[in-house]
Structure formats: structure tokens, C-alpha cells
Amino acid sequence: MLVTELKPREEILGYLRDGERVFLVSCDGCAEVCEVGGEKAIVDLGALLEGAGHPVVGTTVIPFLCNKALVGIRLSRLRDAVEGADALLVASCGVGVQAVAAVVPKPVLPAANTVSYGAFQGIWPGEERCARCGDCVLAYTGGICPLTACPKGLLHGPCGGSHRGECELEPGRPCGWQRIYERLADIGRLDLFARYRPPKDRRRQYDVPLSRRRSTLWALEYLEEV
């Protein structure tokens, strides 16, 4: 189970330029339980986008967005609507956002932050990994997480050890920031590369936010074991 919470509305709308059309993807797995995904996200985020002048050109709810093969199959059935969108807004954990970005060559934007849960149980979803940092930056990094794709978790581009697309850690390991650079180039958003971001709020990375601790989910999944 991964725990998510919706990002502030201003942050979500801030990703989009005037009038950009959006395809909405929502996860019916962990994110639904956290009241971030499911049908509710389609209704709430749809209203938010339409109200701000962003046409919603299509929507889909997928059982487990962390399953990249499933995501690819589901979205391929909706190809025309997806191709008509300028960006995809994804209501899921960081793994789901990255799984969508891995199969759709368009800007893929996170509607939620994935927060620390102190532990992880369940499946390990391919190479799209989420550090549960509580302050998702995938909208700025082409849908590839710099905290997990770069072993140093850098936020502003490659370190000096990146060469010919490889990381300094071991031969054959791709440089996460080179991948991000190429993805941003592919989707025509290099303007997002190397934009200053202030240091991360590490409290959100290492502790469960109070708002989530009060949730029913927290009580069911955690407190009864204590």
C-alpha cells in the first residue's frame, strides 16, 4: 500500500499553460483507498480543470496504475483521446505517474504527493520507483523521478559523473538526469530543465503527515498492529 494525498489545486493548475487540454487518468488501487484516485478523482479533478478553462478530452480509471503493461493496454484502447490531449493528469502514487509517462510521450503530471508510510508491502513495480518524498516533482521532470532515477537524488540536472548517458556508479547504469533531459526534449518541454527548486522539505520524506495519520486507512492498516 502506498499512501497519497492530493496536491493543492493551485499547484496542479500551475503545471498547465492557458487552455491546454487534459486527459485524466485515475488509479483504482491504493490511491482510491486514500480518496485520491478512483471515480472521485475523475469527477473532482474534471470539475477543477474545466472550471479553469482546460477541456478534459478523455478519462479512464485503471485498477493498478503501477502495472505498466496494464496501463499500456488500457491507454492504447483510448489512443485517439490521449493523442488529442496536451498533457495527462494522473491521480495515483509516483509509481503510477511514471508508468503512464513511460508509455505516453507527452507531459504527464502528478495530481498527488506520495507520502512516507515508514514501510512498504506488496509488489515491486518495475523500474518506475517512488521515494515517497511527499512533494512530487514529476511534472517538471518528464515523468521520471529524479529521487529514484539518480542515486544522489539531485534536483537540478546531472552531476559531473554523468558521461555518455551513464551514471558514475556502475557501467551500464543509465544517468537519470540524462533520461530526464531526453524525455523533456521529446515532449518539447526543455524549458522545465534546470529551473531552480528550493531544498526539499525532508519532514515530508521521513514522517507520515498528520493529515494522513488521522485517516481511517491509517487506523486500519497501522494502528491495530501497534
Place this chain on the structure above:
Amino acid sequence: MRFRDRLAKGEFVITCEAGPPKGTDVGPALEAVRRLAPYVHAFNVTDLQSSVLRMSSWALCALIKREGYEPILQMTCRDRNRLALQADLLGAWALGIENVLALTGDYPTLGDHPDALPVFDLDSVQLIAAVAALNSGKDLAGNELEGKTDFLVGAVVNATADPLEPHLAKLRLKVELGAKFVQTQAVYDPEAFVRFARAAEGLGVPIIAGLIPLKSAGMARFMNEHIAGVNVPEPLIAEIERAKTKEERKEVSTEICARIIRAVKPYCHGIHLMPMGWEDVVPGILELAGINP
């Protein structure tokens, strides 16, 4: 004249690396600094280079300053969080250290404590922002300081990285945030360096080209494999491999370095030498390259 004043005047500067000891015996490091001082304007003191435990950079910087020479404090983001980095910067300023070079830092697994926690609370871009904050009289959290710093902060770049564009974009951001000079990773391909220098010209900051004298073919191959951001082309490795004795290798290495300096000099504002224990070749390299102290 201070390092910053030389840069401001557009003078061609020579910087050289000084490595803190593995232990407490600072004698040999300071002796090397004294020998090189007539040729060098400022000494970069490394910060646990290649993630190998050594004495703190700020400590050797303070000792070099006490000898009357000018240090550049190298700071990586690998070992300290934002509190410790800022604390050491304030302490360094109080000890008379005026120059800082901000680096990401190698990953701990490359060094002699591979089981250490990698910190990277800030990255090199945010570290430059932290120095700029302290210079303005505030800490990173926006709190007022009692007495502020006035560091000259520099950035690093791998000038011959391939592809170059992401590195250049990051460097541009560092300059926007306050970096006032740039020191590059070792250059062995002057053509690639010139391409970088032309692309970086618009940044308006002095570029100091890095150079590591090749000690042997084995060392060159080791660096290619293990040192982040260093790439020695095969023809240079073959050149040093033909030299048989240590003395011959020093001659060939000096000739290679001088050749690279002559090729890049019209496109940069200084040379940064990283002799890795071969401090005795530095005067010969500079002389052969036509650089007068």
C-alpha cells in the same frame, strides 16, 4: 593581490589542488604548498576526494591561510546536511577563508567507506544558493545572521562531457544563483573544451580549465574507469605508455599538459592543476606552456 581581484581584472590565474592528509600529519601537504606557492594564485583544498576519508578541507584551508597563501574551500553535498554545510561555511569565513567551490560530491561507494550514508540533502545548485544566502546576511531558512560572509563562490562543470547540453544548462543555473567562476574537470580533449568554452562564453564568468598530469597508462585507464567525469583519449594513453622510466614519463606528461594548456589558453581565464602527488612537474608544465609566474 587576492584571487577575486585577479579574476575581476581579467588576469590569467593558476590554481592548484592541495589534498589534506589521511591522518593528522599536515607537514607534507603544507610543504608541497610552500614549494608551489611561487607559481600558484590559489590552492583548491579537496573535500574527501573520491569519497576517501581525509582531514577536513576547512582545516587545511585555515593552515594554508596561516602560511600566507590563499585557499579555495571545496565543499561537496555528500557528507553534510544543510545545517552542517552552513555551519562549516560560517566557521570557514571566521577563519579567513574567502573562496568556496561547490560540488555535488562522488557517491560514497567509490571510496574507502562504501557503507556510509550518502546525504545529498542539498545539491550543488542549492549549495550555491546557500552561500548566496549567507553572503546576504541570512541563512537558508531566512533567519538573520549576526555578521555575514562575503564568499567568492565557484562552480564546477565537466567541460568535455558528452552530451554537453544538460551540463551547460545546469551551469547556467549555477551562474544565475551567484557562481562567479568556473573550474572544470580534467581536460584531455582540447577540441571538446573549445566547443564548451564557446558555448559558455555568454555566461560571462571566468572559466578555469582543469588538468591532471598523466602518471602512467595504467593511471589513465584507471581514471577512465573509476574517476567520475575523466576521459583520457587512447592516443594520449599510447603516448605515455611509450615512456619507459618514471623520469621519461614525467617528461612526456609535462609535454602533454603543456600542449593542452597552449591549445586551451586562448579560450579560458586560467588553469587548474590537479597533480595527484606529482607536484614537482607543475613548474615545468607552466614553463613549457609559456606561463610566467
